[in-house]
Amino acid sequence: MNTVDSDRPGVNAAELRAGHLPRLLPARIWGGPASLAEHLARHGPLPAIGRDAGSRAEFIAEVGRAGLTGRGGAGFPTARKLHAVATGRDVPVVIANGTEGEPASAKDKVLLAREPHLVLDGAALAARMVGAPRAIVVVHDAVREIVDDAAAQRRRARLDRVRVTVMTATGGFVAGEASALVNWVGHGIPLPTAVPPRVSERGLDGRPTLVQNVETLAHLALIARHGARWFRTLGTPAEPGSMLVTIIGAVHRPGVYETEIGRPVSEVLDLAGGPAAALAALLIGGYFGTWLDPATVGALPFSAAGLRPAGGSPGAGLVAALPAGACGLTETARVARYLAAESAGQCGPCVFGLDSIAGELEALAAGRRFDQARLRRWLGQVDGRGACHHPDGAVHMIRSALDVFAAEIGRHARGWCRGTRSPGVLPVPPRRAP
Amino acid sequence: MTGRARLRVDPIACDARGLCAEVLPELITLDDWGFPIILARDVPPGLRHEAAEAVRLCPTLAPRLDHTARDR
Amino acid sequence: MSTVAAAGSQNLWFLSRGSGLVLLILFSAVIVLGVATRTGSAPRRWPRFAVAELHRTLSLFAVALLVLHVVTAILDPFVTIGWAAAVLPLASPYRTLAIGMGALAVDLSGAVLLTSVLRQRLGQRTWRAVHWLAYLAWPAAFIHSLTAGNDLGIWWVALAEAGSAAAVAAAVLARVFSRSRGEPPSGPPRPASAREVLRVR
Numbered sequence: 001m002n003t004v005d006s007d008r009p010g011v012n013a014a015e016l017r018a019g020h021l022p023r024l025l026p027a028r029i030w031g032g033p034a035s036l037a038e039h040l041a042r043h044g045p046l047p048a049i050g051r052d053a054g055s056r057a058e059f060i061a062e063v064g065r066a067g068l069t070g071r072g073g074a075g076f077p078t079a080r081k082l083h084a085v086a087t088g089r090d091v092p093v094v095i096a097n098g099t100e101g102e103p104a105s106a107k108d109k110v111l112l113a114r115e116p117h118l119v120l121d122g123a124a125l126a127a128r129m130v131g132a133p134r135a136i137v138v139v140h141d142a143v144r145e146i147v148d149d150a151a152a153q154r155r156r157a158r159l160d161r162v163r164v165t166v167m168t169a170t171g172g173f174v175a176g177e178a179s180a181l182v183n184w185v186g187h188g189i190p191l192p193t194a195v196p197p198r199v200s201e202r203g204l205d206g207r208p209t210l211v212q213n214v215e216t217l218a219h220l221a222l223i224a225r226h227g228a229r230w231f232r233t234l235g236t237p238a239e240p241g242s243m244l245v246t247i248i249g250a251v252h253r254p255g256v257y258e259t260e261i262g263r264p265v266s267e268v269l270d271l272a273g274g275p276a277a278a279l280a281a282l283l284i285g286g287y288f289g290t291w292l293d294p295a296t297v298g299a300l301p302f303s304a305a306g307l308r309p310a311g312g313s314p315g316a317g318l319v320a321a322l323p324a325g326a327c328g329l330t331e332t333a334r335v336a337r338y339l340a341a342e343s344a345g346q347c348g349p350c351v352f353g354l355d356s357i358a359g360e361l362e363a364l365a366a367g368r369r370f371d372q373a374r375l376r377r378w379l380g381q382v383d384g385r386g387a388c389h390h391p392d393g394a395v396h397m398i399r400s401a402l403d404v405f406a407a408e409i410g411r412h413a414r415g416w417c418r419g420t421r422s423p424g425v426l427p428v429p430p431r432r433a434p
Numbered sequence: 435m436t437g438r439a440r441l442r443v444d445p446i447a448c449d450a451r452g453l454c455a456e457v458l459p460e461l462i463t464l465d466d467w468g469f470p471i472i473l474a475r476d477v478p479p480g481l482r483h484e485a486a487e488a489v490r491l492c493p494t495l496a497p498r499l500d501h502t503a504r505d506r
Numbered sequence: 507m508s509t510v511a512a513a514g515s516q517n518l519w520f521l522s523r524g525s526g527l528v529l530l531i532l533f534s535a536v537i538v539l540g541v542a543t544r545t546g547s548a549p550r551r552w553p554r555f556a557v558a559e560l561h562r563t564l565s566l567f568a569v570a571l572l573v574l575h576v577v578t579a580i581l582d583p584f585v586t587i588g589w590a591a592a593v594l595p596l597a598s599p600y601r602t603l604a605i606g607m608g609a610l611a612v613d614l615s616g617a618v619l620l621t622s623v624l625r626q627r628l629g630q631r632t633w634r635a636v637h638w639l640a641y642l643a644w645p646a647a648f649i650h651s652l653t654a655g656n657d658l659g660i661w662w663v664a665l666a667e668a669g670s671a672a673a674v675a676a677a678v679l680a681r682v683f684s685r686s687r688g689e690p691p692s693g694p695p696r697p698a699s700a701r702e703v704l705r706v707r
Contacts, residue, residue: 194446347445352467381465387445447630451546453555491555493543495630 016042017226019233022258023242024218026114033146036153039117046121047224050128059224060086060129066228067240068220072097072176072213073286073316075304078220081210084200086130088208094132094162095185095204096123098139098147098214099169099176102286103338103427105318107244108214110256112143115218116150122217124160125224130210136185137214138167171429173287173342177388178211179203180344191344192388215244234260239303243314247272249321249425250279261314262306266298268319277323281404283426285315287335288393291328291400294321311400320426327419329408331426332401333361338428339394350391353382357398367412372402439477440500441485443470447496454488454497462488470497518582523655525575527666530651532568534670536561537644541677545684562622569619576612604653607646614643644674 016023026034026042034042050056064079085092096119100108112119120137127135139147147166154160167185174180175190182203184190203209212220219241223231232240239261245268248254252273259268265282269275279294290312300306304313322328340354357378364370383395402409411417441461443454450468460481462470477485477499489497539561542548548557576592579585591598591605593612598605621628621636648671657663 194444348448348450348467348469349445349465352469353465356466378466381471385445385465385469385471451554453558456553456555490626491558493558495626495633 017230019226019230021234021242021260023222023234024111024115024118024215024244025256025258031114033114033116033150036117036150036157036159039115043118043121043222044225046125046221049125049224056086056129056131062228063220063223066223066231067238068216068223068231069239070213071215071219071243071317073288075313078212078216081200081212082126082129085132085208085210088130088201090207092130092132092208092210093204094123094127094130094135094210094212095181096126096135096137096214096217097176097178097181097211098137098143099171099181100140101169101171101173101176101342102316102318103173103429104248104320105246105286105316107246107256107317109140109143111215111218111244112139113146116143116147117154118218118221119214120147120150120154120160120164121221121224122212122214122219124162124164125220126210126212126217127162130208132162132210134163134165136165136167136204138169138181138185139214141168141171144168173339174344174388174390177390179388181211182209191346192390194387236262236301236303236305238305243317245271245302245314245317245319247319247321248427250275250277250323250326251321252276259302262301262303264299265302265307265319268302269298269321275321275323277325279321280324280326281322281328283320283322283397284312284318286318287339287426288389288397289313289315289318289400290397291332291404293404322425323421324418325420326425327365327408327417327423328401328405329361329412330365330417330419330423332398332405333358333365334423334428335426336361336394336398339390341431343390344388347386347391349382349385353378353385354391354394357382357394361398364409364412367415367417370409370413372409376402438502439482439485440475440502441472441477441488442475442498442500443472444496444498445469447494449494449496451493453491453493457491458484458488461485518578519584522575522578522582523657525571525578526651526655527657527663529568529571529575530647530670531666532564532571533644533647534674536565536568537640537674538677539564540640541681541684545680547680547684565619565622569615572612572615576608601654604650607650608654611643611647611650614639614646618643641678648674 049059060079060082063082064077068078069075070078070081098108098112098119100106123135123137127133137147137151144166151164151166154164169175170184170190172190174192175184177192178199179195180190180192182199183193186204199209199211201208203211219231235241242258242260244256244258246256247269251269254272257271259271265284282292282294282297284290284292284297284307290307290310292310292312297307297310297312300310302314307313322331336354337358340358343350343354345351357375360370360375360378379395379399382391384392386392408418448469450464450470452464452468454470455462455464458481461473461477463473465471485499489495489499539557543554543558543561546554548554580587580589580592585600587598587600587605591609593609593616595606595609595613596602597609617636618640621633625633648667651667652658658667
């Protein structure tokens with residue numbers, strides 16, 4: 001069985017070694033962080049890989065064979081990134097990205113709150129692999145204390161050969177972008193910088209910087225123990241392994257779950273107890289993700305290849321179920337306004353464009369005069385015109401909304417809305433002080 | 435002229451002053467908020483001079499002209 | 507011989523004073539055009555690049571005239587200033603403070619000129635930081651123009667001085683209260699100034 005069942009007693013090490021779920025998350029949903037002792041009891045010690053350049057290159061090759069890709073949303077092959085940073089022109093540095101600026105996503109926070117040592121294993125391991133003396137773990141404020149404690153436990157046990165520092169993230173949406181993260185760690189400014197050069201070439205202090213999502217690092221720590229073939233016992237040949245998903249909205253048990261990649265979308269929803277109401281739409285991937293029709297997408301595999309024909313992608317693992325009683329246009333307008341407000345404010349097309357687009361969507365949602373041609377022109381003018389991909393992501397999500405909610409647009413034009421419940425399926429944090 | 439010249443604008447440095455679009459309207463047009471849209475990245479030889487002028491004139495030095503060797 | 511020398515010396519003196527007055531007017535025009543370039547507040551029909559180029563061209567012309575002004579003033583045998591006083595503010599035995607202000611203006615303008623010529627190599631931030639010195643150079647030049655010469659009694663000299671000061675004062679006020687540029691060509695209502703909204707690097 002490849003599901004996480006919250007009533008099952010703790011999964012033993014034998015089942016884990018056999019490749020079953022859960023791999024990252026403990027079976028018991030409720031509970032505090034695994035202590036160092038509990039972590040070592042469940043997973044065993046981290047193998048001492050990387051004492052010399054040969055074994056480091058061999059492990060990076062093993063990661064390549066495992067086919068691990070980034071779990072932060074972009075899905076970049078991890079081995080390639082490790083190799084690029086390891087062969088850089090200067091002593092590298094590792095930054096573990098646990099910022100999770102996506103308001104609806106909770107997987108990184110839950111992972112850090114329950115299995116901080118798995119993440120710290122991965123961070124220290126990645127640092128050894130690329131030859132970095134230092135790893136900085138940037139986490140959401142909610143889990144800072146837990147991660148601090150875990151790091152302190154490791155220091156007392158002299159577990160890691162690299163220096164591990166923990167920092168808090170600001171919580172802004174763009175703060176998790178790689179160059180923004182480097183800017184935050186280095187200068188205290190959580191804003192993206194113009195790329196080139198990429199952070200893997202020149203990042204923190206001008207050094208090659210490995211920025212990796214905390215979930216990716218947790219998978220890395222398990223691959224070190226169990227190998228590439230073990231990793232591939234779940235998932236698809238092209239996209240192997242498991243991933244964490246955050247399931248919210250009209251489902252019976254919203255929360256964070258672990259699933260193998262490639263299982264049907266409807267089964268992923270069943271992890272959370274299945275839909276609690278008839279669904280109007282699914283938002284898959286995150287606030288940069290894709291609105292999709294549940295009827296057509298339910299049978300598709302939850303993977304990049306599986307969702308591509310529908311124009312979507314798993315992204316950062318968010319699945320939001322919009323009930324039929326909610327107005328998708330109102331939800332989209334709220335998210336668009338949030339994304340506009342979260343712009344770093346550095347590039348005109350993003351600042352002004354997203355602001356205008358959000359205004360137009362608000363007018364649409366409220367049933368006021370709406371100019372779809374002008375909105376589409378603006379979407380085209382904003383796409384790809386910023387220093388980072390913030391405007392691109394917003395445009396993609398909004399375009400998918402205009403497709404999926406086309407019938408609702410027609411209704412709003414005639415003064416009707418089928419939304420009966422108050423908006424707020426998709427969480428939008430209140431405006432922070434500048 | 436050998437090699438290619440590619441025009442791009444640093445979106446962070448750009449402040450929508452609009453000078454670039456004045457001197458190179460063939461390749462640069464302004465969006466609804468006054469910011470430049472590069473219509474074609476490759477600058478034809480006949481417009482190289484104007485492109486260099488656009489780079490020189492911009493008060494915030496946002497446009498960049500990257501010269502690359504002729505493609506293999 | 508001495509009358510010829512005296513006449514020649516008079517010419518140098520006239521050249522120095524005359525070039526000084528034109529220089530003040532030019533320098534003031536350069537400041538006004540610089541603010542117009544920055545704030546986009548030139549008449550709508552003027553292309554922005556034309557305003558920028560005019561600012562640049564006039565400033566180069568002013569530099570040429572400045573060389574003439576300094577050289578004629580120093581070569582003038584009537585007063586002893588010395589070459590060092592052209593750039594060292596306290597080096598002139600004659601009207602030390604007045605000439606010193608001129609030297610300060612020369613130094614600051616020189617820095618602005620050098621960084622502007624090398625702008626693409628130095629980068630925007632360095633260029634911009636030094637360019638602010640222009641707002642210091644003009645008052646230095648103005649005080650120099652009031653104290654280093656004796657011509658304020660002539661009505662049109664006084665008028666030129668007052669007019670220049672008024673023009674620059676207006677430009678500075680416009681700069682202080684500026685929107686970074688004028689209205690966009692078309693489009694939706696937007697925040698007042700890109701500069702105000704866009705983060706300053």
